[in-house]
Amino acid sequence: MEIIPLYGKTGIIETPITTVGIYRLSRDQAVLIDSGDYPRPELPELLEREGLAVRAVICTHLHPDHISNNPALVERYGAEIFAHEAERDSAKAIFDMLESMGQYPQWTKIRPMYPITWLSGGQEEVTVDGAPFRIIQTPGHSFGHIAVVTPDGVCCLGDAMMSVPRVRQAKLPYMEDADQAIESMERIRETQYPFYVTAHKGATPLEALELMVDENVRVELELxxxxxxxxxxxxxxxxxxxxxxxxxxxxxxxxxxxWFVSHSAETQLMSLIRAGELKWHDGMVYAARQMSRA
Ligand SMILES: [Zn+2]
Incomplete structure (x- = not known):
């Protein structure tokens, strides 16, 4: 594991499943954007080698594969953890579900039990020791999902979008609300930052943003x-x-x-019902076209 320099004081750390953003606040302090997938000693070891303490973790959302090293970072450095207030219930529901189904035992162990500084609905900025991180509301993948822009202008997208190679392979991306997710992607399309970090995975330069948005939106519409x-x-x-x-x-x-996979199909179904394309009748789901013909 290493810190890969990206732009100014912003770098990325590749963990096996996710890409984590890192911003150097000073010679010996850093802010992370998300903290990676499974709890891994390599992450604190890397920070140790670099002489960096973690002052804060700003979470794009509270899915287990983005917050797994939070407990270790809170314990070791007293890191302050930030997340959007709408993640509180989403995260509880997901961890309850994972526990009750007995799936992903490594993840159920990292249910957030530490203090979290909740960001309010329209909050546009978080300041850590005077360094401003811009917050862009990007709900859809989860209800309180945010993108976090480092003071250098690197936009960390979390799961608001996937990189082009990843989204082209994705069979059914996880969405709490696919319509909101598409709106959030279009909101990102309007921005102009030098780099966009996707948790799955890597960094995309501004020149390739348009293609990334197109591909992410296309996959949702095709589903x-x-x-x-x-x-x-x-x-x-x-x-x-x-x-x-x-x-x-x-x-x-x-x-x-x-559970993540079946819930993705369920949210797709609910979106189509909300859009009036599918309808309920006598406990059955119909395509609206068929009903009008019947
Ligand atoms: Zn996620």
């Missing part, structure tokens, strides 16, 4: 489309979700389904 095309006959909600998982290749039709 809506596939769901609707699949609904050639009425199904129960459970059946519709199951069939969509098979349709997207995220489930083979037998064995355990990851």
């Amino acid at each position: 809506y489309d596939r769901f609707l095309r699949m609904m050639d006959h009425p199904r129960s909600e459970e059946e519709a979700i199951r069939d969509f998982l098979v349709e997207t290749g995220t489930w083979k039709g037998d064995g355990q389904v990851s």
Whole structure:
């Protein structure tokens, strides 16, 4: 593990699953944007080698793969943890679910039990020892998702978007609200920062932002489309979700389904119901077109 310099005092650290942002506040203090996937001793060891203490972690959201090293950083450095207030309930629901399903045991151990400084709904900036970090509201992937811009102007997107290679491979990106996610992506399209760090994964220069937004939006719209095309006959909600998982290749039709994956299909279904493209009738889900024909 190493700190890869990116722009000014901002760098990135590649953990196996996610990319973490790091901003050097001073010679011996840093702010992290997210803290990585599974709890890893390599991260505190790296900071030790670099002579850096972590003053704060600004979390783009509270999904387990972004906050796994928070407990160690709080304990070791007394790091202040920031997150958007709308993440409080989202995170509780996810950790409750993971615990009850017994999936991802390494993650259930890192449920946030430390103090968190909550950012309010419209908050546009967080200052850490005089250094201003701009906050851009990017709900969708999770309800309180934020992008964090370091004082150098590096925009850390968390899971608001994926890098182009990653999103092209993604079968069913996780979204709490896909419509909001698309709006957030379009909000990012309007910005002009030298670099955009995606948690999955790496950094994208401004010149390639347009393509990244296009690809992320395209993947979401195609999923809506596939769901609707699949609904050639009425199904129960459970059946519709199951069939969509098979349709997207995220489930083979037998064995355990990851909660994140089935929840992604469920939120897709709910978005289509909100948009009036799918309708409920007698406990079944129909394509609105079929209902009008019937
Ligand atoms: Zn996430």
